[in-house]
Amino acid sequence: xxxxxxAVSLLLFTFTVSAKAIPLLNGLAVEQQFNKDLYIAAVYSxxxxxxxxxLLNGNAPRRLEVRVIANSLPARRFRNQWMEAxxxxxxxxxxxxxxxxxxxxxxLFKGRFLRGDRLAVEFAADTGITRIALNGIxxxxxxxxxxxxxxxxxxxxPVPPSTGFRDGLLxxxxxxxxxxxxxxxxxxxxxxxxxxxxxQISLEEALTxxxxxxxxxxxxxxxxxxxxxxxxxxxxPNPATATPNPASAAASPATGNExxxxxxxxxxxxxxxxxxxxxxxxxxxxxxxxxEETPLTADLILARQIYHxxxxxxxxxxxxxxxxxxxxxxxxxxxLNVVINARGxxxxxxxxxxxxxxxxxxxxxxxxxxxxxxxxxxxxxGSDRFSFTLPITFDIPD
Numbered sequence: 001x002x003x004x005x006x007a008v009s010l011l012l013f014t015f016t017v018s019a020k021a022i023p024l025l026n027g028l029a030v031e032q033q034f035n036k037d038l039y040i041a042a043v044y045s046x047x048x049x050x051x052x053x054x055l056l057n058g059n060a061p062r063r064l065e066v067r068v069i070a071n072s073l074p075a076r077r078f079r080n081q082w083m084e085a086x087x088x089x090x091x092x093x094x095x096x097x098x099x100x101x102x103x104x105x106x107x108l109f110k111g112r113f114l115r116g117d118r119l120a121v122e123f124a125a126d127t128g129i130t131r132i133a134l135n136g137i138x139x140x141x142x143x144x145x146x147x148x149x150x151x152x153x154x155x156x157x158p159v160p161p162s163t164g165f166r167d168g169l170l171x172x173x174x175x176x177x178x179x180x181x182x183x184x185x186x187x188x189x190x191x192x193x194x195x196x197x198x199x200q201i202s203l204e205e206a207l208t209x210x211x212x213x214x215x216x217x218x219x220x221x222x223x224x225x226x227x228x229x230x231x232x233x234x235x236x237p238n239p240a241t242a243t244p245n246p247a248s249a250a251a252s253p254a255t256g257n258e259x260x261x262x263x264x265x266x267x268x269x270x271x272x273x274x275x276x277x278x279x280x281x282x283x284x285x286x287x288x289x290x291x292e293e294t295p296l297t298a299d300l301i302l303a304r305q306i307y308h309x310x311x312x313x314x315x316x317x318x319x320x321x322x323x324x325x326x327x328x329x330x331x332x333x334x335x336l337n338v339v340i341n342a343r344g345x346x347x348x349x350x351x352x353x354x355x356x357x358x359x360x361x362x363x364x365x366x367x368x369x370x371x372x373x374x375x376x377x378x379x380x381x382g383s384d385r386f387s388f389t390l391p392i393t394f395d396i397p398d
Contacts, residue, residue: 023063024048026055028175028183029168030069031161033352037069039078039113040183041155041169048173052156055170056149058128064121064152067186068113075109082154084389087305088312089157090150095305099298101147106296108132108139116188123148135188137196162333162353163393303380308388311338311374318371321394322359330357333393334364342384344374352389360394367392 023044031038044063045055055062083106087095095102113119120133128145131138160166168175315338322330332355339348349368354361368390377386 023061024173025175026173027169027171028179029155029161029165030179031165038073039066039068039070040179040186041066041165042183043152043155043169050170050172052170055152055156058123058145058149059125061125062123062148062152064148064155066117066119067183068115068117068119069182069186070113071115073113075111075113078113079106079109081389082151083301083305084308085154085157085159085161086150087308088159089153092306094146094150095302098144098147098150099302101142101144102150102301103296103298104140104142105132105147105151106301114188114192116186116192118186118188121148121151135193135196137193137200159391161391162335300381303378307375307378307381307386311340311386311388312390314374315367315371315390319367319392320363321396322363325357325359325394326396329396330360331355331393331395332357332360333391334361335392336364336368336390337387338368338390339385339387340372340374340377342377344372344376346372346374347385355394363394364390364392 023046026043026045026048029041031041042063042065043055044065046060046062047054047057049055083102086102118135120131122131122133123129124131128143130142130144130148130151132140132142155161156166156169324330333353334351334355335353337348337350337352338346341347346368349365351361351365377383
């Protein structure tokens with residue numbers, strides 16, 4: 001039985017603020033990992049649409065919103081996943097030009113999100129400023145007219161968290177009534193709001209009383225990233241579909257599985273998939289313990305994004321499409337978390353989300369194993385291991 005759809009109409013948003021119409025709810029999508037709902041994402045726009053280009057219109061006020069379903073979600077984990085998606089869906093020149101803005105954005109996320117938390121990212125078309133707020137409390141502002149679209153493309157760009165996630169946000173106001181009810185019911189407690197207000201006051205007081213530090217004591221670190229591969233998988237003019245290099249696929253070692261052949265004809269595009277019940281990867285378990293991390297800089301963020309994109313391209317050349325899955329019309333998506341050591345050797349592969357077909361799930365893992373060893377972790381990152389998300393969708397073209 002198909003879920004009941006509710007058309008989000010103008011009646012829900014008839015009031016105005018400062019003589020400007022509040023953007024309409026264009027769509028909702030749920031982020032799931034390890035068979036658990038983490039949060040509901042929402043996209044608001046002045047015009048209800050199923051077209052990405054219209055939502056990227058910089059002349060209209062728009063808003064992204066996240067409402068947390070999980071009892072606890074590490075802010076660093078949430079931030080890192082968003083930054084990875086930004087790297088995949090934006091061009092290299094965009095990443096370079098907005099490195100400082102991304103640093104500002106990344107540094108806003110501390111501690112943990114709790115169930116009911118509402119994170120809002122609002123773009124003001126008249127000023128070009130993007131405002132980030134948690135439960136109504138402003139965390140920061142970014143004065144860059146293009147930055148909002150950089151964030152939005154991570155959700156609705158050519159390589160979204162999943163095709164279903166993107167489709168939900170591009171539903172032109174037609175959202176599932178049950179999901180809408182859940183979304184509207186999620187709100188922070190008064191105690192949570194008071195806690196955040198106290199933290200914000202303490203932070204502001206610390207910033208106003210902190211003694212200035214001389215530039216010569218803390219020089220701006222620089223990282224040589226020019227030698228790394230191009231930092232994005234988003235190709236121009238049509239980045240939505242990437243096809244493995246047939247020569248590279250043919251050169252991959254044989255698996256002995258008669259159901260597997262090089263994926264030269266069927267398209268294998270990057271995305272995510274259905275939830276999995278496997279234990280969380282080591283990288284996420286470490287984040288849950290909130291261990292200290294290297295202080296972020298704009299150069300470090302850019303270097304990570306460049307390296308992550310290179311790792312995805314490296315894996316992509318090793319992906320094959322199981323022959324029987326093609327013959328039976330089996331399609332699906334898989335999202336893996338991969339951990340490598342400093343030499344690029346694979347240390348861990350965990351399925352964050354799986355497709356409904358075991359042959360596709362096995363092939364995704366096999367592709368990582370064939371791809372190893374990966375390019376070594378750049379010394380600029382200052383780490384002896386690197387964890388990255390690998391989203392793969394097996395899709396047979398029409």
